[in-house]
Structure formats: C-alpha cells, structure tokens
Amino acid sequence: MIRKLLLLVGLIAVLGISAVAAQDSEPGYAGLDQRFDGVTIRMATIGGAPYEAIYDTISQWEEASGATVEIVFLGDGFEIDRYLKTNYAAGTVDFDVAWNHTSFMTQYVDFVEPLQTYFSEEDLAQFSDAIIASATIDGNLQLIPRHADISGMHYRTDLFGNADLQAAFEAEYGYPLAPPTTIDQMYDMAEFFVAQDAVQYGTQFAGKEEALSGRYYELLVANGGNYFDDAFEPTFNSEAGLATAQWMRDLYANSLIPADTPNLLWPEVAQNFCDGNVAFYLEWYGWYSYFQDPNSCPAVAGNFGILRGPVGASGDIHTGWAGAHAFSVTRASENKEAAASLIKFLTSEAVQYMEAQLGVLPVRDDVWARIISDASASGVALDAERLQVAQEQIGSDFFTPPLFADWISFTNLWTPILQGVILGDASVEDGVAQGVDDARSLLDDLGYYE
Amino acid sequence: MIADAATVIAPVKARRSAFERRKLVFPWILLAPTLFIIAAVVIYPMIYSVYVSFTPFNLLRPETFAFDASRMFRNYERLLEDDVFITAFFRTIIFMAVTVNLEYVIALGLSQLIARVTWGQGLIRTLLMIPMMFAPVLVGFQYAWFFNATVGLVNNALMSIGLMTTPKAWLVDIPTGIFSIGLASMWMNIPVTTIILLAGTLSLPSEVYEAAEVDGASAWQQFRKITMPLLQPFVLIALTVRSLDVGRAYDIVRIMTDGGPANRTEVVWTYVGEMAIQNSRFGLASAMSMVSVIVGILFTLYLFRQLMKSRVVQ
Known part of the structure; x- marks a missing residue:
C-alpha cells in the first residue's frame, strides 16, 4: 500500500515537473518541416492593427519552406468578407489561404477545402474542442482557428461592493446584491441601480445589425430556445423566444438601457461603460486593456470585474455566442499542402502565443497556460482571473450562430423587426411572429425546404 | 464625241451616292468609341440588371442566376408584398x-x-x-x-x-x-x-x-x-x-x-443596398432598382415637360 502511495506521489511529481518544464520551455513552431521550393502561396486575409502582427512572422516559414507568400488582400472583417464572397461567386479565386470566421464560415463551405486530411488529431490536440466541433460541418473541418472572442459579464466593483446599495437591494429583492449570474437577476439589478440613481443605465447591449440579433440569440439559447430546428424551421416564437424579446423590450421601455440603444454598436457600448454610465453588461474581452487604462477610462480602470455569462431559464446553459477568426485553404488552390503548412505555422503555439500577448484570447490550451502564467505575475489580480474565466467560457460555453450559409441575411431581416419590438413599434407576439414568417419565407426562397 | 447625258450622270450619281454614304457613315465611325463605351458601361449593365431582376439571383449561389419562366415575376410580386419596401418607397x-x-x-x-x-x-x-x-x-x-x-x-x-x-x-x-x-x-x-x-x-x-x-x-x-x-x-x-x-x-x-x-x-436606395450588398440578393435588389428607376424617369420627364412649358410661356 505504502509502495503504491509512493508510486502515485512520484508519478504526480514527475507530471508536475514535466508541466513546469513544458511551461518554462520556449513555445514551439509548426509547419516548418516541409519544403515547397518555388511555390508561391497567395493569401487574402483580415487586416488592421490587431491582426497584422503575426504576418510579420511569415518570413520564418518562407525561409524554412523555400516558398514565397504574397498577401493579395487585407481588409477589415466586412471588407474581407465582401472580397471573398465576390471572388468565390465569380470563380476568380487566385489565392490559396483565405480568412475565415466561425460566424461567416457557412457562406464559404462550397469554396474551402476540408482540412481534416491536412491536420492530424495530434495537430489539433491543443485547440479548443468546442471551437473545433463548431467549425466542423458534415464531418468536414472548415477552418483552423486563430483566436477567439466571447462575452463576459463586466461589472462595476464599486457599485456591487457598496454596503448601502447591498443592504437596500437585499431588502427590496430578497437576495444579496452580487454580480448577476442569471438573466432574471440582470433585470432586477438594472432596475435597482437606475431606481437608486447609482448609475445612468443599469445594463446595455449593442442594438443594431448582427450585434443585436447575436445578443438576442445567446440569451435565447440560455433561456432554452433556438432560432431554428434541425430542418431550419424557425422556432424562436417559442416561450423562450418571446420571453427574451420581452426582456429586451422591458429594459428599453423602463429606461434601464440607453435611449439610443438601436443605434449603438460595439464601440459606443464600450464607451458607455468606459465613461461609467453602466453598472454591468456582457462585453467582449478584447476591450480589456482599454478599460484598464486610467487615461482612457478613469471611471472604470481598476474598478471592474469579469464573470462568466449568465444562465437563463434553461437553468444550465450560459450565454456564450462566440466567434473565432481563422484560416482556410481554398478549393481553387493548386498548392493545398503548402497552404495548410502555412496555416500550421500561423496557428502554432509560438505564433499564437505572440498574438495572445497582444491581448486577444487564444484558442490553444498550451497558449492559455502560458498567458495565464504570465498574467499571474502582473500584480493585477483581474489580469489572470479574466483569462481563467475566458478559458472556462471558451471551453464550456462557446457556441456559434446557427450553421447555415444565410445567417447574415437572416440577421439583416430579423434585426429591424427585433428593433421594432424593443422600441414598441410592434407587440412582442406580432414582432416575433413576423420574424418567424419572414425567416421561413427567406429560407424557402433559398431552397431550404426543397 | 458627245456623250449621252445619261451615261455621264449615272457615274456622277454613283460617285455622289458613295460620297453621301461615306458622309453618313463617317460620323458613326467617330462616334463608335463613345457608343462602345456607353454600351459597355450603361446599356449592358442595364440589360443585365433587367435580366437579373427576373431571376432569384443570389451572389453566393451561382446556380440561381438561371432564368425560370415560371418564377420570373417572383421578385416583383415580393415587392408588392414587402411592407418595408412600400413604406421606404413612399417615405422617399x-x-x-x-x-x-x-x-x-x-x-x-x-x-x-x-x-x-x-x-x-x-x-x-x-x-x-x-x-x-x-x-x-x-x-x-x-x-x-x-x-x-x-x-x-x-x-x-x-x-x-x-x-x-x-x-x-x-x-x-x-x-x-x-x-x-x-x-x-x-x-x-x-x-x-x-x-x-x-x-x-x-x-x-x-x-x-x-x-x-x-x-x-x-x-x-x-x-x-x-x-x-x-x-x-x-x-x-x-x-x-x-x-x-x-x-x-x-x-x-x-x-x-x-x-x-x-x-x-x-x-x-438604402434598402436596395441592404438587399444587394449585405444580403447578396441581387435579383430582388435589381427588381427594386427597376421600379425606382422607372418612377425616377417618369418623374424627370414630367419635370422637363414643365420646364419646356414654362419656357414657351415666356
């Protein structure tokens, strides 16, 4: 018995030392073990300051592989989407590696190469299972993720830590004031903070374009509903769908969210929180360094915390609408092996670690371990805490929009109707019913029910 | 020898008619580059748009570019049922x-x-x-x-x-x-x-x-x-x-x-843009454009008639 115990302790010690050793070692590259002399890989990808840093590392891959990389297009998310759609539709694809995204990938299914033949299980072992599962359509891996984003509950610690507010809340609502963990609590607390005049708005959400229908979607899922069933029949006129729309409408009707909510997008809602006008809300992690900068956001810097998204009426599903930027190999590529090798390099531990150090959320477990370890040494507790929360969310709560090619068309159709419901132009029942009818009509036109 | 009048006049006529023909053709030769450019950038896109408006063409589905006579008026029927388009039209x-x-x-x-x-x-x-x-x-x-x-x-x-x-x-x-x-x-x-x-x-x-x-x-x-x-x-x-x-x-x-x-x-036009660019529904967007352009042309004709009338009165 003692020998077995000693053996177990020894085994744990060895594993621990290995883990520490792995942590201490330099992050590794991938895709540098094959030669593609004379090959030119053309790449159409996302541009902009946060995205372009890793493209500087491509010269390492060029040196090791003997190939040349030519970036033929760089544009923001919507520009690259337009560029890709136009080229795919016109049959003028002259690039090998293309940007992809879990929210957009269903549009590109016919034009990108299934990647499971180029990436072994070992190659994919370090990537988030939830993202790889989300990126697999009909058994075909559509993309290799690069970095992800998901929304955490951002809340003001000064408000939630205020003893007077805590006492007043508990007296009125019968449970303690703490950052909301359910959708119902979000409403109660928004109502309370506004009634107490503690803050201008209790909560908020971006109220236009896909930002609104996406936020509605994750609340809908957390409430136990969904937009469509497996046959693409719209199902959001369910109890969960109606309750979610009613929740949004009540927030607006009672001035618990900004009056111009339907005109707000991501930068505006982030600025509202930054200015100290909002008590709590769901926000992407990408704004973290901005909020923590006392020069940019003196009202919230060092004065907020982040939690996992709330649970809805389902009782066990957290909000978790998420997306991952990614790379794919085009079907038209004549050098698919080399294109896949370049993607292996760009999504390797070393390159991803470099990108994660710039603030984005990684999609590889080995990179998570490294950045959490780095953040622990920063002296700001939230630096590491938020990464642990984010890792848990990406590992457990991550879900993409419904996987069909016309997601964006659907959101363009549904968003104005939902805005009308929120603004009171239509009743919840009528608005949701119209959304369902129009969605069915759209998908019928596109041949989904044939 | 005195030539018969008819035999003299005939070649002159022929020469004249050749000259006349050249006179008629020459301006068209000069105009040809312009006409070609207009055809390429105005007439062809117009014909293309008219065709597309009778198809369910979706940019991401090349197969929808095909013409189906049984559904050719589908887009126009949709417009009549589309409250957003009708409201946008009258709001405009x-x-x-x-x-x-x-x-x-x-x-x-x-x-x-x-x-x-x-x-x-x-x-x-x-x-x-x-x-x-x-x-x-x-x-x-x-x-x-x-x-x-x-x-x-x-x-x-x-x-x-x-x-x-x-x-x-x-x-x-x-x-x-x-x-x-x-x-x-x-x-x-x-x-x-x-x-x-x-x-x-x-x-x-x-x-x-x-x-x-x-x-x-x-x-x-x-x-x-x-x-x-x-x-x-x-x-x-x-x-x-x-x-x-x-x-x-x-x-x-x-x-x-x-x-x-x-x-x-x-x-x-914001609605047309949304349909075409964001939703890739070029067929429906073209039908909307056709209706709007025809109304625009009729309105312009009306205004120009009024302009001509006012000049005549003066």
Missing part, C-alpha cells in the same frame, strides 16, 4: 417633397436677399458655398454626432440651458430621425439651390422692374408678378436637380441611421 417620395420644397423656400428667400446686397456679395456667395465643399459622408458623420443621444451637441446644449432633463434619442424617435437626416441634407444643399436662383435673379432684365416701378407696383407685386414668373425656368432646373438628388439619397442616410432603427428611416 415624402422625404423628397418636404426636403426639396423647404430647401426651395429658404433658398428663394436667401437668393432674393443676397441679390439686393450691394457690397460684399462675392464674399457672401463664397461663404454660402462652404457646405457644398463637404463630402456627404462627412456631413452625415457630423450630424450623427450633433444628434447623438449621449454625447451629441444638441442634447448637451438643450440640457445645459435647462430645456431638457433627460437625453433625447433624436435619431431613433419618430419623426425626429428622418427630420434630422433632412436637416443634414438641407444644410448641405440649400447653397446649390440658392446659387441657381441667385444666378437667375441677377440675370432678369432691369427694364421690366423700372417699368413696374413707374406703374406704381409694390415690392411684393414686383416679386409675385415679375420675379417669380421669370424665375420659373431656374426654379424648375433647381427642383429637378435636387429632386433627383434627394430621390437617390443614400450616403447621408447610410451614415446617420443606416435606414434604422426598425426601418424607421429606410429609403429606397
């Missing part, structure tokens, strides 16, 4: 009528005032043209900021002088959303109308006014009975240009509200 007309008429009234007043300025008129004309120098996109951004509910100039000004206690969502509410867009459009375009009317006013013959004064006509009578009738061609030109301009409103609306929220400020 009302927006055009209100904006252009308000612009006209203000520009007419400004042009008459400026026409009477005897010193510094050149400077005033130059200052007046400043709004025209801005790109519509920039004007849209500027006015979107003015009317922003949280950080906007209008709310902050009204709240700081105590006229409002809570911020108003100008771009969200009805009818302030579309009014705000109209105001931005008018700010930018009143100078255009003013300059046209001012040019017209300054070109009117002074003898007519001198005769009217001799006859004892008041300033108002001169304005009503002389200025307004003689200005009609200029008024119609200004109205035609501005009506067509406002009728194809896109940029300012796109920037300020993007047709929203809840389609409250949707006009025809």
